[in-house]
Amino acid sequence: MKIGIIGAGNIGGNLTRRLTALGHDVSVANSRGPQTLTALAEETGATPVPVEEAARGAEVVVVTIPLKAIPNLPAGILDGAAENVAVIDTGNYYPQQRDGRIAAIEDEGLTESAWTARQIGHTVVKAFNGTFAQDILERPRPAGDPDRQAVPVAGDDEAAKRVVRNLIDELGFDTVDAGTLADSWRQQPGTPVYGLREGVAGVSKALAEAPRERPADFRA
Numbered sequence: 001m002k003i004g005i006i007g008a009g010n011i012g013g014n015l016t017r018r019l020t021a022l023g024h025d026v027s028v029a030n031s032r033g034p035q036t037l038t039a040l041a042e043e044t045g046a047t048p049v050p051v052e053e054a055a056r057g058a059e060v061v062v063v064t065i066p067l068k069a070i071p072n073l074p075a076g077i078l079d080g081a082a083e084n085v086a087v088i089d090t091g092n093y094y095p096q097q098r099d100g101r102i103a104a105i106e107d108e109g110l111t112e113s114a115w116t117a118r119q120i121g122h123t124v125v126k127a128f129n130g131t132f133a134q135d136i137l138e139r140p141r142p143a144g145d146p147d148r149q150a151v152p153v154a155g156d157d158e159a160a161k162r163v164v165r166n167l168i169d170e171l172g173f174d175t176v177d178a179g180t181l182a183d184s185w186r187q188q189p190g191t192p193v194y195g196l197r198e199g200v201a202g203v204s205k206a207l208a209e210a211p212r213e214r215p216a217d218f219r220a
């Protein structure tokens, strides 16, 4: 598949490594420009591009930048993407440590991914937000392996969610359908599933046990 990755940090870098290894055609962008991504490009064979071009022709786009940087993305960032592009959002809201106060999340009660979808003008599929970046490289397992970890996946577009779940399976992880973007508070920071290294049963149980209220550590 043609995949665009916006953000080349811990998560974006490791997804670039794994997705190129699987044979996908990956374009990758950061905020400073493609000239700063030559080492990653040489290592992986991915194509470094300006952020404006990251989604061009892409069937899957991964948005994996700090939440506070989402409003800085160029307008129309997904305009050149393939029809029915699936947009993966790995983001988390860390108001105290990183992102500052985001009023629509705090006051309107929008989930983090619903806020991101509104900002970029396109629905997203929330995935990998609670997965340690290193695990993407170090913990893939074949289907059926008893130690295979599961990733919760939330989204409103069922077709896009299917594409993302199939891709995550290819990456070596099971998935659990965590509902819609409105339901995705169940996998936000501070919930039982966040950072949980378990399989389908453990992840399903943790999602079901999530308390509705945003934990104090993750409020502004």
Ligand SMILES: NC(=O)c1ccc[n+]([C@@H]2O[C@H](COP(=O)([O-])OP(=O)(O)OC[C@H]3O[C@@H](n4cnc5c(N)ncnc54)[C@H](OP(=O)(O)O)[C@@H]3O)[C@@H](O)[C@H]2O)c1
Pocket: 006, 007, 008, 009, 010, 011, 012, 029, 030, 031, 032, 033, 051, 064, 065, 066, 067, 069, 070, 072, 073, 090, 091, 092, 093, 128, 129, 130, 131, 132, 133, 134
């Ligand atoms: N680290 C983890 O283990 C982990 C796990 C799950 C989820 N997450 C979440 O996933 C997101 C990304 O985390 P991360 O740890 O990978 O971040 P990171 O290591 O800090 O990397 C952020 C990347 O985003 C790029 N970026 C920032 N602003 C941008 C812009 N306006 N346009 C294009 N690129 C931009 C940065 O580019 P420059 O370097 O050029 O500025 C950098 O490549 C966060 O929301 C985080 O909470 C992280």
